[in-house]
Amino acid sequence: MVHDGDQVLLRLGEPPSPVPAPVADLLLNRIGNRDNMNTATNGDSRWLFPGRRAGQPMHPDALAALVNSLGIPTVAGRASAIGQHVPSADCRCTAWMPATA
Secondary structure, three states: OEEEOOEEEEOOOOOOEEOOHHHHHHHHHHHHOOOOOOOOOOOOOOOOOEOOOOOOEOOHHHHHHHHHHOOOOHHHHHHHHHHOOOOOOOHHHOOOOOOOO
């Protein structure tokens, strides 16, 4: 995430994408209140979900466990989100095979 003056950008690839104001406020709040930021390796991390190793994000399995502990089923959520993609979406962007997309 990049906070550049009035604009908040989320780096999911290049170039970073602008984030609408209501979501930007949530992201800025998350950055300001992250857990596990007292260690020297994570002190200046720009990751929304910093990992235990310097410069690395939280492992996807750890993030999935955190989301599941909040009562959000990750598999069903991913399947639902992918089901809402445009039918002609390139399967390489979803990591699904054409037969299952």
